Amino acid sequence: MAKTKATAQDFLSKMKLPEQGSEESAPIAAETTKIEPRRAAGRTGLKHIGGYFDRDTVEKVALLRARLDLDNSQLIKRAIDELYSREGAARKFGDR
Numbered sequence: 001m002a003k004t005k006a007t008a009q010d011f012l013s014k015m016k017l018p019e020q021g022s023e024e025s026a027p028i029a030a031e032t033t034k035i036e037p038r039r040a041a042g043r044t045g046l047k048h049i050g051g052y053f054d055r056d057t058v059e060k061v062a063l064l065r066a067r068l069d070l071d072n073s074q075l076i077k078r079a080i081d082e083l084y085s086r087e088g089a090a091r092k093f094g095d096r
Helices: 008-014 055-068 072-092
Strands: none
Touching: 055 072
16 A cells, blocks of 8 residues: 655644634644744753763763753753862862
8 A cells, every 4th residue: 555645734734733712723824824943942042062872871861860850951061060160179289
């Protein structure tokens, strides 16, 4: 059985959701609908830093996130801040 190729219009038509506060949703015309990528307002001007880690490291990150109630960005920032201050202290005392 041959599968028909899905188009972007098919996808968008299936994604129509009822508008809040109205009992029926108005159809969206493809010509007038402008779809823009979502932008996280809280990330404007920030730089992404990522990495590829083995399973053990990923599990450690998951445990720390849960125990400390932090997201990935907060956890990475905290780790970097602590490492940076430890390295700075080591230099002040001539350990490095």
